[in-house]
Amino acid sequence: MLDVVAGIGVTLLLFTIGLKLDIRTLLRPDVWGGATLHMLASTLALMGIFMGLKLAGLSMLSDVPSSTLWLLAFALSFSSTVLVVKVLEKRSESQTAYGRLAIGVLIMQDIFAVVFLTASSGTLPSPWALGLLLLIPAAPTLRLLLDRMGHGEMQMLCGILLALVLGYALFEAVGVKGNLGALIIGLLLSPHPAAQTLARSMFNLKELLLVGFFLSLGLTALPDLEQVVLAILLVMLLPLKGLLFQLVFMCFRMRHRTSLLASLSLTNYSEFGLIVGAIAASTGLLPTDWLVTLSLAVALSFAASSLLNAFSERLYRRLERLLPSIDSAALSPSDRPIDVGDAEAVVLGMGRIGRSAYRRLQKEYGLNVLGIDSNPKSVKRLEERGFNILEGDAVDSDFWDKLLMSPQARMVVLAMPHHAGNLAALKQLRLRHFPGRITAVVEYPEEIGPIRELGANAVFHVYDEAGRALADSAAEEAGIYAKIQQLG
Template sequence: MLAVWIAAAFALGLLARQLGLPPLVGFLGAGFLLNAAGVERIPGLSDVAHLGVLLLLFSVGLKLRIQHLVRTEVWGVALLQFAISAGVVLLAWRAGGGLSLPVILVLAGTLSFSSTVLAAKILEERREIRGFHGRVAIGILIVQDMIAIAILGVNDSRVLTWTAALALLLPVAQPLLRKLLDMAGHGELLVLLGGVLAIGLGGYGFEAIGLSGELGALLIGMLLSNHPRAVELSNSLWSLKELFLVGFFLSIGLTGLPTLHTLGLAALPIAILPLKMLLYFFLLLAFGLSARTGFLAGLSLATYSEFGLIVMAGAVERELVPVEWLVATAIAVAVSFAIGAPLNRYAHDIYAALERFLRFFERDSRHPDDEPVSLGSAEIVVVGMGRVGTGAYNHTKEFGKKVVGLDSDMAKVQRHLHEGRRVVYADAEDPLLWHRLHLDKVKVIMLAVPDLEAKVVASEQLRRR
């Protein structure tokens, strides 16, 4: 049976790719198709799927920095979106007398959150995790996970106790984790360490104390994000993560077989997906983000969450809702993935077509991270002000050239400014940076960043200008 599942996933994934769709759409279809055909399920598929999710979120955490997420626009949008959802719940409770309050709350929770897995995978594939819109989207998803933990904590004091304890313990554990990464070398031990941290400590370690394993894997990754070998660790886990994630998308199709009734139930949440995207878009604009940033972040959040399946499954177990609602939720999640994945692949092209209309809604005042970056009269730009970049800066300065440096490390920026160099904070891996830079007078751009991936992203974006 294992061979049948692998072959079906490959065949439909390849078909999706030939049609210009992401392979994950084919994996979703394979799950539903094999379930409908009555093919025997693979033992442990859900465990494989869970491992894939943990490795993905750990890899995402390695590319994020905590200071980027503790921002007003992240918490503000996440909390406002949740408050608006709560308002809709209240209106539905008053108008829909046929439903009990617990059932309406279950539905609201199911529909309000976005998929961390899909957003993370899409942003990672586009190499936009560290971009401003990527950081905002992932930050909002983290806040949503924290809201879920808070809701669980209302009924379980153990959750609140461990959450408070972890807030104190995780920063203390950071030096030990960094030391382990230094000692692991560059071979199989590095891959094994990644598995231990993502699956053991972050995943099942957090679950053992009643917290979200997915959030745990993300947080453990974030503790190592400023380590010099964080990118190497992420790259070492790439193939393993991609293989296990196939199990995640296959498993969604195993929730149940769709019928006309469940398809009808799923039609409403599918129909309001555009409204969900618009809500995120206008909330982000309200916090001063540009139309481009708001559109890209909102589109990556315009899905339904795998967490909704867990919430609905719990409601079915408590007999609050019929099992058909669980199947309908699975259909809505799967369809949102199937719609969201290809749309996000062409997100930049879609925005380019709608840019004139969408920019009409921008505020006059702009978020500092979304402001156009002026390089003044600089003729030469040095991207990455480490040892090599600083040497290049000093050398060109000696010839009387007008030069400016860019770096994503604020501490380096402050040091260079103190030493008299003109350096601007900017992340070369942020695709939107190259749309915001004024390059009218620039003749030469030197890419002195150590990360090859950052050089590739910067080169691709510059060619598009």
């Protein structure tokens, strides 16, 4: 039962990843090239270490054939999609430059995993699998479902149906891995404006079901001392894995912050290693004791990775001066700095509130306004509608280091959907002594205090302001004027 809950949780996770992902991200050389190069380099490096340990007389490796060691090295080159996405979502950084890079690499790894599992099963997908290509021209029809479902519970139920039936069950029926099907259905729906809302509506359910996944890792078996020692040795190899990611990303001319934080996020082992281990054990290629060792190594890598990522920004600040400088003109096009031009007002976060603030400042006050958003799909859509907007990551400290704020800039409006993002942006503005006025939006009353303490000049609670505007409009329509106006 626990495995079923865990499987549904992982399926919904991959579906929501697809909803948030721009398919063009996977076509970037730093994504597909980085994932491929790292897999090759990591597999070779780990194989060399395993052979060294075997020659040194490690008992658990003495009876393991070289072909199985290659299999283990390949499995341990993967990173955990579940853990990385959870860490990024918790920090509201899944749409940042490094977050998109990490998720893109993970999806490429998932594709490699599907190819491997299909090959290792010894059976090809059904000829009916070719019919799955019809989902591409059918995508506009699928998106119409989101228009008709509205919001709330019906939207969430529609998402579950699409992920589990049209995604998982349909793909499994024709011999293709169901988790990949859920990811592909999410990708096909991602261009729809409601895709982000659908992903948010499924967040709590997905989080609850993923508890089953983490519990299933811990309930594998009780390890003995030798298995614990070997698992710890595997965890001690994680810095090598992270270093290889960093070197690979540097080859693609990524900014140091992007490459380092993406590398730290991916420095863990994947649940895919357990699947490979189970396949090898079922065919007699791997002793069953190794399944316990791999489970413990994966669990320990999760703990180590979570701790490491909690201090990732501090690590970057300390290591930044040791890394070679990169000319901004030579950077990857997706990772170059931003010039705001002669903007008088800057709106960070171009969601519904940000767009309303942008239009008001432009039309009613005649200001030259610039919008900044981290979602490339939103940026493209708003550009087509005539907005002056740039893609940028306000949570990225390098964004502020490279930001060329014009002397004419008189105000900044913080309208990002996540409180943590607005706090981070406000801290960066204060650190850089921005002379203009800063206004922030909050969703909950308890968020007002921290924003004010950091020095925001004005803070607006979304629901209070909406209620006040509604009351004013209703009174004005009824010919009723405020008491102050009546006294005047």
